[in-house]
Amino acid sequence: MFNIHILRVKCEGLPQGDFLREASNPVDVIIKSFQSKPTADVGRGSEWHIGNVEVLNEGVIGFAMGRTQAVKSPQFDEITHDFLEEEAMRAPFTIGVFDPKTQTCGIMRKNGVSQSSSEIARKLEKLLNSAPFAKESNYIIVAEPIPDPVNFIQAIISAQAVTRFSFTVSPPNPHDVDRLIQGPAKEFTKEAGGEQTKIEVEGPDLNRELLQDVTKAVAADGQKAAADIKPTEGGPSRRVHLSGNPVVERVTSEPSQSIFESMVAATRRAYARVRGTAV
Structure with a gap:
């Protein structure tokens, strides 16, 4: 079992956009932005990436997102019998799903990567807007935590x-x-x-x-x-x-479901509960 953040992901028109550009379908723009596997500097020199992108049933996008950072790793040289520190790359990451049906994301809550709903939403927004597709269609992609009402x-x-x-x-x-x-x-x-x-x-x-x-x-x-x-x-x-706690949903994986399928079901369940509709 684990928890996921529930985010609204949508396109909003640029107020000073190029009126000669043809507007694309907002959902298609978001999907293309995921599929381009973007990289972005999200601040403080932290470089984040989207990868491991899969197209699942009903057009759902499964993905991973995380950061890369150089760290000093203690090593022991078997030849010289010396201890030393060598630079290595760490890449902590989390996984998520984008559901085009509800235009929501479910992202696994993970210490050190995605503990905060607002922080992971900000990073996802920065990553998706670093791809060219939103700007080319006079959009900006907005990712926001859904508040529990x-x-x-x-x-x-x-x-x-x-x-x-x-x-x-x-x-x-x-x-x-x-x-x-x-x-x-x-x-x-x-x-x-x-x-x-x-x-x-x-x-x-x-x-x-x-x-x-x-x-x-x-x-x-x-x-x-x-x-x-x-x-x-x-x-x-x-x-x-209406500024309560962001919606966080518990995911229980069924033996017959992949982890992405379980996350999609939980994302839709949480969204339906907030919206007051059937799943």
């Missing part, structure tokens, strides 16, 4: 009243956004040449069921949400944010 939703449900609710959207890409308002807002953001739109609604007590559904969609899209709630009648308002 449970605590935020519980605060909304248990409050005496919810008086304000807001959330952000970015230009279209994920296929299953909430069509009530997220879809049109995304289209507006795109047509206006914007990077992000903020939607806000106020009232004496907003519809909790609707807010719960929108929150799940916002979380699944890796976006932000906030609400003003009154925990008790007559009490002061309190601001709560």
